[in-house]
Amino acid sequence: MLHRRIKMMAAALASLGIWLGTLGGPVTADEPAPATVFKAGFAERDISPKIGDEAPGGYGKAYHQSFRDPCMARATVFDDGTNRVAIVGLDALFIRAETVNEAREAIEKACGIPAGSILIGASHTHSGGPTGLFLPGEFDDASDLVKTLAYEHTVCADPEYLEKVKKGVVEAVVEADAKRVDAKGNAGFGFDDLVAFNRRFKMKQGHEMTHPGQGNPDIIEPAGPTDPQVGVLGIWDVEGKFLGCVVNFACHATTGPGGISSDYVGYIVKTIRGVMGEDAGVVFVNGMSGDVTQVNNQSPHQIKQFGEVSARFVGGRVGAEALRALLAMEQGAAPLGPVVSKSEVLKLKRRPPSPEHVAEAMEIVQRDLKTADHTAWAFAKETVILAARIEKEPVIGAEVQAVQVGPAVFLTSPAEFFCQFGLDLKAGSKFPFVFPVSLANDVIGYVPHEDAFAPTGGGYETRLTAYSNLEVTAGRAITDALLELSASLTPGVAPTPPPLPPFKGQPWTYGSLPPQLD
Numbered sequence: 001m002l003h004r005r006i007k008m009m010a011a012a013l014a015s016l017g018i019w020l021g022t023l024g025g026p027v028t029a030d031e032p033a034p035a036t037v038f039k040a041g042f043a044e045r046d047i048s049p050k051i052g053d054e055a056p057g058g059y060g061k062a063y064h065q066s067f068r069d070p071c072m073a074r075a076t077v078f079d080d081g082t083n084r085v086a087i088v089g090l091d092a093l094f095i096r097a098e099t100v101n102e103a104r105e106a107i108e109k110a111c112g113i114p115a116g117s118i119l120i121g122a123s124h125t126h127s128g129g130p131t132g133l134f135l136p137g138e139f140d141d142a143s144d145l146v147k148t149l150a151y152e153h154t155v156c157a158d159p160e161y162l163e164k165v166k167k168g169v170v171e172a173v174v175e176a177d178a179k180r181v182d183a184k185g186n187a188g189f190g191f192d193d194l195v196a197f198n199r200r201f202k203m204k205q206g207h208e209m210t211h212p213g214q215g216n217p218d219i220i221e222p223a224g225p226t227d228p229q230v231g232v233l234g235i236w237d238v239e240g241k242f243l244g245c246v247v248n249f250a251c252h253a254t255t256g257p258g259g260i261s262s263d264y265v266g267y268i269v270k271t272i273r274g275v276m277g278e279d280a281g282v283v284f285v286n287g288m289s290g291d292v293t294q295v296n297n298q299s300p301h302q303i304k305q306f307g308e309v310s311a312r313f314v315g316g317r318v319g320a321e322a323l324r325a326l327l328a329m330e331q332g333a334a335p336l337g338p339v340v341s342k343s344e345v346l347k348l349k350r351r352p353p354s355p356e357h358v359a360e361a362m363e364i365v366q367r368d369l370k371t372a373d374h375t376a377w378a379f380a381k382e383t384v385i386l387a388a389r390i391e392k393e394p395v396i397g398a399e400v401q402a403v404q405v406g407p408a409v410f411l412t413s414p415a416e417f418f419c420q421f422g423l424d425l426k427a428g429s430k431f432p433f434v435f436p437v438s439l440a441n442d443v444i445g446y447v448p449h450e451d452a453f454a455p456t457g458g459g460y461e462t463r464l465t466a467y468s469n470l471e472v473t474a475g476r477a478i479t480d481a482l483l484e485l486s487a488s489l490t491p492g493v494a495p496t497p498p499p500l501p502p503f504k505g506q507p508w509t510y511g512s513l514p515p516q517l518d
């Protein structure tokens, strides 16, 4: 606990540009030596869908009708002279492992970065292209009913668009790798607790609800936390020119400014580039935001919680906090190391719906959609597809990954992971800078905290669907595995500006005079 408090204090001081290293004693033998070789590069590609493409984000079908701002694949590559890792922030709702693996293999073939050392995180923009949920052909061997429900009534990936995403990711990483130069870096945190809110609430009715509605008098209190830290890894070349950064913050990208869009991510990029330079790379990876959104159900004011103003509010403020952290860390930047990636695939069981549940769902989906209760029909459809999914794949493989860059570690989950797990990772890891990343390298649906499955739990994320259906212990298993990966790594030195030599000079002659009263 004390260790944790010191760590939090150090992180807070670091974010203010104050370094405990300058206050502490001499470096002991078991502390890692400062890195010598450190290279980094940034690059990006446009992966915008086109008008008419499917717009994923809900359980049903929707199509893009306008374009607002581009969806991008933003990449960075780090190299310590021995290992290279790549981190990609993708403006997409999510990305399936099949596409990730194809991109990883193509990158390894093109430039030699090992497939397992590539992290691809989806920003979760709800205004991106059709990267899922279901893949073309996934249910071809299922019944005609399941095929109709999956392909015609559920959001599906478009093979042509997946190809564009894959090409964009590969080209961005290969270019970032080719642009690697000798670099220095540093990590820090900004802080904002006014843009992201837990969307699940304890209610007077007795069970938890998701989005009970702004001003609902039956709200008792939020059912889970938020994470106000804005994690930043900043990179400069050896001359001090800013190359780019990785930004980590936990909030659903659901502001929906209108049309095809990166959602609030575009404003983070714009804000940082406004001060640090238009050619700066800005890679955004979303934190554990499965239950966190921009909507404040407890706000007493009539405010816009969606649309342009909301995107600007979230992205502008998160970008500004990232910028504050970058400005604070700039003068301490130094070569970072080591650069390491480790991962593991966990076997997780799905929760099968009972035969009665499936039978009831089968009856509901036969009803006429025009007259049926829409919510009941949508969840019944999900149950029928889930039953088919479980028949084929009762146990899934879930990749967890730890990507270390010096004193910072990115710990990834393929889930829409609840925020508490991200806080548990930060508290349980010995790294001074822990950046939890959700929807990384695959999508396995919502994975709620175990408390949400208690009799007093509930809400949208705990319902069984074809999307969210893992066993209750899945979240803890993922968190424990990530903490084990983190524990197997040794944090690199968090750089500090060089210490001041003992004072030997003379005070400023104009400033060292006594007061003058005449």
Ligand SMILES: [Zn+2]
Residues within 6 Å of the ligand: 124, 252, 290, 416
């Ligand atoms: Zn979501």
